[in-house]
Amino acid sequence: MPAMSQFSSGERIHLVDHKSRQYALTLKAGETYQFSGQKIAHDAIIGRPDGSIVVLSGGKKMLAVRPTFGDYVLKMPRGAQVLYPKDLALIPMWADVYPGARVFEAGTGSGALTMALLRAVGTRGTVVTYEAREDFARTALTNIERYLGTPPNLVPLRRNAYEGLELLEDGLPFDRVVLDLPEPWQVIPHAATALRSGGIYLSFVPTVPQVIQTVEALERATVFGMIETFETLLRTWSVQGRSVRPDHRMVAHSGFITVARKVEPGLLTSRQERGMAEDVSVNGPEREEEE
Numbered sequence: 699m700p701a702m703s704q705f706s707s708g709e710r711i712h713l714v715d716h717k718s719r720q721y722a723l724t725l726k727a728g729e730t731y732q733f734s735g736q737k738i739a740h741d742a743i744i745g746r747p748d749g750s751i752v753v754l755s756g757g758k759k760m761l762a763v764r765p766t767f768g769d770y771v772l773k774m775p776r777g778a779q780v781l782y783p784k785d786l787a788l789i790p791m792w793a794d795v796y797p798g799a800r801v802f803e804a805g806t807g808s809g810a811l812t813m814a815l816l817r818a819v820g821t822r823g824t825v826v827t828y829e830a831r832e833d834f835a836r837t838a839l840t841n842i843e844r845y846l847g848t849p850p851n852l853v854p855l856r857r858n859a860y861e862g863l864e865l866l867e868d869g870l871p872f873d874r875v876v877l878d879l880p881e882p883w884q885v886i887p888h889a890a891t892a893l894r895s896g897g898i899y900l901s902f903v904p905t906v907p908q909v910i911q912t913v914e915a916l917e918r919a920t921v922f923g924m925i926e927t928f929e930t931l932l933r934t935w936s937v938q939g940r941s942v943r944p945d946h947r948m949v950a951h952s953g954f955i956t957v958a959r960k961v962e963p964g965l966l967t968s969r970q971e972r973g974m975a976e977d978v979s980v981n982g983p984e985r986e987e988e989e
């Protein structure tokens with residue numbers, strides 16, 4: 699993404715109308731943007747600062763902005779279904795993806811999670827991402843390059859993650875394994891060897907049977923502990939004068955996140971013991987325990 703404040707030719711921007719609806723366009727010198735029968739020359743936008751009001755031929759005013767990461771993801775071309783911003787925000791936190799981390803991801807899909815991981819690992823880290831489908835891999839790379847340029851620390855591979863998880867040339871294990879594909883339990887035996895001790899596994903699946911198979915596979919692998927599963931609900935609010943209330947619509951379900959740590963076997967592996975630890979993990983400790 700350009701660091702300059704002014705828009706330049708080749709950049710993808712969003713036009714926002716008075717109802718905050720966003721429309722994506724890629725600026726190109728000499729071209730014209732058409733909206734509801736009104737027009738504006740791209741040249742009238744190129745060179746203007748991020749956040750400017752632009753006026754279309756019929757007098758309609760719109761805001762021209764560089765999209766935030768969340769807005770970009772919602773409007774970018776999709777091959778596979780992307781993760782929603784609410785989940786993209788949480789995954790780097792719960793997988794504890796830090797600057798400099800070596801992360802394995804599968805499947806790349808449309809590249810939304812890949813970008814969230816690249817932003818979290820920074821320039822010193824590495825993201826290796828597997829995608830089984832050539833067409834999805836291509837769409838993802840275009841999406842990523844349009845928003846982040848060509849990240850030198852991204853290793854995108856057209857591979858089947860169920861067949862194995864190859865280490866990089868230096869042979870060092872991964873710090874994190876992050877999965878958004880239909881059968882993460884098929885990757886878990888490979889993740890068990892490719893992750894470093896203390897490393898974190900995270901997977902995202904939309905249904906309960908998938909969660910059950912995932913947790914059972916983590917338990918079978920014996921090297922995973924501190925296993926937790928949760929979902930996130932984000933409810934936006936309408937604030938207009940004295941009419942202050944939750945919006946009528948929300949994304950009521952996207953999927954379940956399961957996290958686990960690769961640890962020495964022998965402690966906190968049974969379901970019963972995990973149940974006892976439940977209150978002090980996702981929700982944090984009870985107030986009385988803090989005092």
Ligand SMILES: C[S@@+](CC[C@H](N)C(=O)[O-])C[C@H]1O[C@@H](n2cnc3c(N)ncnc32)[C@H](O)[C@@H]1O
Pocket residue numbers: 778779780781804805806807808809810811812828829830831834857858859860861878879880
């Ligand atoms: C839900 S999409 C991932 C979306 C992605 N997280 C995003 O935010 O754009 C799941 C992807 O996993 C890929 N996939 C499925 N099985 C796979 C496998 N065994 N190895 C690699 N990729 C796989 C699918 O082709 C699909 O693109």
